Amino acid sequence: MRLQLNFKSGKPVYLQIVDQVRAAVAAGSIRAGEPLPSIRPLAEELRVNRNTVAKAYTELESQGVIETAAGKGCFVRNTGTPLKKKACLTLLAEEVDQAVVQAHHLQVTRAEFLKLVEERLDSFEEQRHRKVAT
Amino acid sequence: MTDHAAIHIDRLVRRYGHTDAVNGLTLEVKPGRCYGFFGRNGAGKTTTIKCLLNLLRPTSGTVRVFGLDPRKAEVAVKSRIAYVPDYVAFYPWMTVRQTLDYFAAFRARWNRATESALLDRFRLDPRQNTTHLSKGQRTQLALITAICAEPELLVLDEPTAGLDPIVRREFIEAVIGAYQEGDPGRRTVFVSTHLIAEFEGLIDEFTIIEDGRAVLSSDADRARDRYQKVYARFAAPLGGTLDLGAARVLKQNGREIEVLAEGDAELVVERLKARSPEVVKTESLTLEEIFVAALQPARGSAALA
Numbered sequence: 001m002r003l004q005l006n007f008k009s010g011k012p013v014y015l016q017i018v019d020q021v022r023a024a025v026a027a028g029s030i031r032a033g034e035p036l037p038s039i040r041p042l043a044e045e046l047r048v049n050r051n052t053v054a055k056a057y058t059e060l061e062s063q064g065v066i067e068t069a070a071g072k073g074c075f076v077r078n079t080g081t082p083l084k085k086k087a088c089l090t091l092l093a094e095e096v097d098q099a100v101v102q103a104h105h106l107q108v109t110r111a112e113f114l115k116l117v118e119e120r121l122d123s124f125e126e127q128r129h130r131k132v133a134t
Numbered sequence: 135m136t137d138h139a140a141i142h143i144d145r146l147v148r149r150y151g152h153t154d155a156v157n158g159l160t161l162e163v164k165p166g167r168c169y170g171f172f173g174r175n176g177a178g179k180t181t182t183i184k185c186l187l188n189l190l191r192p193t194s195g196t197v198r199v200f201g202l203d204p205r206k207a208e209v210a211v212k213s214r215i216a217y218v219p220d221y222v223a224f225y226p227w228m229t230v231r232q233t234l235d236y237f238a239a240f241r242a243r244w245n246r247a248t249e250s251a252l253l254d255r256f257r258l259d260p261r262q263n264t265t266h267l268s269k270g271q272r273t274q275l276a277l278i279t280a281i282c283a284e285p286e287l288l289v290l291d292e293p294t295a296g297l298d299p300i301v302r303r304e305f306i307e308a309v310i311g312a313y314q315e316g317d318p319g320r321r322t323v324f325v326s327t328h329l330i331a332e333f334e335g336l337i338d339e340f341t342i343i344e345d346g347r348a349v350l351s352s353d354a355d356r357a358r359d360r361y362q363k364v365y366a367r368f369a370a371p372l373g374g375t376l377d378l379g380a381a382r383v384l385k386q387n388g389r390e391i392e393v394l395a396e397g398d399a400e401l402v403v404e405r406l407k408a409r410s411p412e413v414v415k416t417e418s419l420t421l422e423e424i425f426v427a428a429l430q431p432a433r434g435s436a437a438l439a
Contacts, residue, residue, distance in 0.1 A: 046335060
């Protein structure tokens with residue numbers, strides 16, 4: 001799992017870490033039961049405040065993405081997300097809206113947009129299968 | 135004690151002759167935060183820091199460190215602070231080892247494990263005489279003396295100016311790792327610098343100082359959210375006027391326009407979109423760009439030629 005921060009994104013730094021860990025879990029680049037880097041080395045590597053990483057991990061834990069084993073660190077949770085399906089979809093809708101708006105400005109048609117979504121889903125699925133195979 | 139701000143500065147004035155080096159500065163640093171103090175050379179950063187350490191007396195205004203007046207409670211304040219100045223001098227007859235022991239003798243706490251870990255990390259030879267250390271190595275040694283004492287407040291004054299990129303990187307990593315790790319809630323950093331980019335990830339909150347006054351104080355994430363650059367490209371050159379509110383036009387040539395929005399990016403984007411652009415992009419400013427924007431006088435209105 002590689003994290004890359006972008007101070008120009010306007011997104012709070014801790015949320016960038018949260019989103020990227022979630023994306024890494026979704027893409028299978030980090031799998032259930034696998035440990036996340038501990039706070040100190042990750043903070044040093046990203047050269048961000050230790051508290052920022054701690055805040056991101058707390059958020060990931062409250063979202064049910066990771067769990068903390070006392071004295072052992074943080075791990076990706078086994079069960080999927082504990083959020084109710086409807087809540088999940090509401091959350092996701094906000095993100096989709098952004099893409100829809102952007103598509104409009106880039107004059108991407110509805111058909112092209114839907115095709116792209118299919119392609120991206122396929123691509124993630126393929127990545128996940130490849131990871132499982134190796 | 136923990137209820138007090140780590141640093142509280144209220145309407146601080148420090149005058150040298152007829153010059154006001156600091157002229158009505160107010161800021162507050164909460165415990166556990168990493169606070170950036172950004173300003174150009176001569177803006178009043180070092181004078182402010184010297185008032186915190188009782189190396190200078192304020193002309194007027196108040197300075198409190200953990201609720202204490204550094205003039206009246208100098209020992210109590212200094213026992214909780216460590217300071218790394220931009221230029222570090224050690225006793226020339228001492229070795230690295232002797233220098234560390236000398237500093238440790240003044241401190242109630244001294245973390246030997248951190249000391250040896252940092253000596254290794256910085257590849258410093260304890261037997262070396264301090265006169266033979268490079269500028270980078272002297273700064274590294276000063277940082278070790280500061281971190282090993284496990285102070286509640288670490289004050290860094292232009293710590294990385296004039297150092298090579300590797301030393302800078304290791305310096306910041308040591309502040310994040312060795313210093314913050316100990317007791318994160320009670321590890322406060324106050325760093326003055328004009329090399330803002332390299333501290334970007336570390337800074338929770340900051341003040342930009344110019345002519346001895348605070349020009350802007352903000353939470354770092356909030357500032358990046360507030361200051362946005364909006365770029366738009368149109369199919370044809372824009373005619374007429376385009377009211378972009380208080381936003382500042384940074385660049386405009388033909389079909390392209392770049393605007394700096396301060397808190398009203400949505401309005402700017404909306405107004406630009408009303409002209410059916412081909413592309414609209416927004417991007418946050420980095421702290422360094424915010425620093426430049428805050429210190430540059432506004433340039434004209436947003437009306438198009």
